[in-house]
Amino acid sequence: AQSVTQLDSHVSVSEGTPVLLRCNYSSSYSPSLFWYVQHPNKGLQLLLKYTSAATLVKGINGFEAEFKKSETSFHLTKPSAHMSDAAEYFxxxxxxxxxxxxxxxxxxxxxxx
Amino acid sequence: DAGVTQSPTHLIKTRGQQVTLRCSPKSGHDTVSWYQQALGQGPQFIFQYYEEEERQRGNFPDRFSGHQFPNYSSELNVNALLLGDSALYLCASSFLTSANYGYTFGSGTRLTVV
Structure with a gap:
């Protein structure tokens, strides 16, 4: 069965510092993985997706994620946080x-x- | 180009009542999926409609039903509302059920059951 675990319920960083949001997955096959962002009272917006092409995926707003099969991870990163990045990430x-x-x-x- | 439109944005219902939520998909999309997002949780898949038929269903009781119309718009109906049905209901549209070109989400309908 496929499942997803986000390792942190809350992450707090200072503006201008790097962001790391951690995600581990469980899948029997080569998975398709996504990161979505949800701002308050807004719909869900796709940040980026991995579909078995390049393992380093670049998304919108400066976010990127790296697919690591050996670690079953798909962590989301951004070099420098902006106030507008405050939101829920899935x-x-x-x-x-x-x-x-x-x-x-x-x-x-x-x-x- | 309009994205996914959901109505109403907010709704308050009494326990035991019935509710209908509506969704208009993004132009060019033919598949609609519905999700329930309880407070502080990720969305849970309810069901998916394609070609006016329910194609996939998540772990939700029969009180949850839906419909898709020839213009691809969709309705979600919930009967005999429970307090636990209070949630944000999200509609997502895509082209074909595989959604290889991605999903577009609406802003949701906030349902409160009192």
């Missing part, structure tokens, strides 16, 4: 059998001025 795996999305519990990113 790591998602897509099931190969029926294309359903399996969501992590989310990580709330807090940016300190």
């Amino acid at each position: 790591c998602v795996v897509r099931m190969d059998s029926n294309y359903q999305l399996i969501w992590g519990a989310g990580t709330k990113l807090i940016i300190k001025p």
Whole structure:
């Protein structure tokens, strides 16, 4: 069975410092993995996706993620946090059998001025 | 180009009542999926509609039902509402059920059951 674990429920960083949001997955096959962001009272927006091409995936707003099969990880990073990055971030795996999305519990990113 | 439109944005219902939520998919998309997001949790898959038929279903009771219309728009119906049904209900549209070109999410309907 496929599953996703986001290792931190909250991450707090100062503006201008690096961001690291951790995600581990469980999948029997080569997975499709996504990161979504949800700002308060807004819909979910796709940040980036991995679909068995390059292991380092670049997304919008300066975010990127690296797929590491040996570690079953897909951590999200950004070199320098901006106040507008404050939001909830979800790591998602897509099931190969029926294309359903399996969501992590989310990580709330807090940016300190 | 309009994205996914959901209505209403907020709704308050009494326990035992029935509710209908609506979703208009992004232009060019033919598949609609519904998710329930409880407070502080990630979205949970309810079901997916394609060609006016339910194609996939998550672990939700029969109180949750849906419909897709010929113009690809969709409705989510919940009968006999429980307090635990209070959540943000999200609609996502895609082109084909595989969504290889990605999902687009609406802003959701916030349902409160009192």
